[in-house]
Amino acid sequence: MQSLTNKRILLGITGGIAAYKSADLTRRLREAGADVRVVMTRAATEFITPLTLQALSGHEVRLDIFDPHAEAAMGHIELARWADAVLIAPTSADFMARLAHGRADDLLSTLCLATAAPLALAPAMNRQMWLNQATQANKNILEQRGIRLFGPGEGSQACGEIGPGRMLEPVDIVPLVAALFEVGLLSGLRVLVSAGPTREALDPVRYISNRSSGKMGYALAEAAAEAGAQVTLVSGPVALATPGRVARVDVTSAKEMHEAVLARAPQHDIFISAAAVADYHAAESAPRKMKKTQGKLALALLRNPDILEDVAALPQAPFTVGFAAETENLELNAQAKRAAKKLDMIAANWVNQPGLGFDSDENELKLFWEGGGRLLPRASKARLARELIAIIAEKYHAKHTTQNS
Secondary structure (H helix, E strand, O other): OOOOOOOEEEEEEOOOHHHHHHHHHHHHHHHOOOEEEEEEOOOHHHOOOHHHHHHHHOOOOEOOOOOOOOHHHOHHHHHHHHOOEEEEEEEOHHHHHHHHOOOOOOHHHHHHHHOOOOEEEEEOOOHHHHHOHHHHHHHHHHHHOOOEEOOOEEEEOOOOOEEEEEOOOHHHHHHHHHHOOOOOOOOOOEEEEEEOEOOEEOOOOOEEOOOOOOHHHHHHHHHHHHOOOEEEEEEOOOOOOOOOOEEEEEOOOHHHHHHHHHHHHHHOOEEEEOOEOOOEEEOOOOOOOOOOOOOOOOOOEEEOOOHHHHHHOOOOOOEEEEEEEEOOOHHHHHHHHHHHHOOOEEEEEEOOOOOOOOOOOEEEEEEEEOOEEEEEEEEEHHHHHHHHHHHHHHHHHHHHHHHHO
């Protein structure tokens, strides 16, 4: 089965007898590695209790659009940002109609309008309701908007009739959810990603480093693998698990990262430099621990080689994407870095704003390329990574189509 490791799945439950399957679905999503949060309509609570879903998901179940405990009392925005995918299972005929016509009169319908995450529905209803022209018209509207429909299946129904309208079984829904993240945009391509900080030794105990957690780079490596690429991840010291289907190379210093990246870059089609590489290293690293003997200590520092610039300057350089972590003049500094290093694209982000950048699970990116750019609004790093990979794939293919024409 495809993995949902580290994926944030928002499970919406609407009113219908099939709601009893949502308990098993929650359990199976978690077993596949997903973090699951549940939103129920009031009608759904007539069929299964929030307490059951809370116990199975490990999170409080959300019911109301006006929630004083939510972020700034705006639960729909909080949940919409949080989710990597939204799955409504079961989806009633009523909810399909409300969604098709843009209703936003409860928490679940409102967050469906507010999210940019993929949205999937698992319909469950009487066969005549499913086959009704109105329901079929709503189905067509939703599919035209890019919403996925999982099912319904056919068989005996709670009403005693037989036909289409059964909610798919949870064991069948979980791989369909996992497939939402398998996009194939980079199929057949090789992607090299650098991530995390570097450590520059001062003595056997101390080093110079930075606050990079590696989360953005690791998310990009995972998203590139989901997009079908063969991915190599060159990582500084971080406390993160290696994404599935990714080959990891561990390094410590900027010099080691430079050697590892430059040795592999010519064999890759795309290089994404998400690592926060130290700009300087100590001119001399003491062989023994330095003792505290003076009130002041002067350190001589030498500049490290520029990995990103050296990769972009290769005779057959890969499509090269850099990052710019800024505390001021974000666009000016990022554009200057892109031009000076002759990069295909650069992703700039603030690192002095609360809740963004280093150590955070969320970020906001401003992308720049020759003649254009795009803002990727605040979201989880996992979702931003998938959005960025989609744009990189688009620009990579456009560049190579132009070169080959």
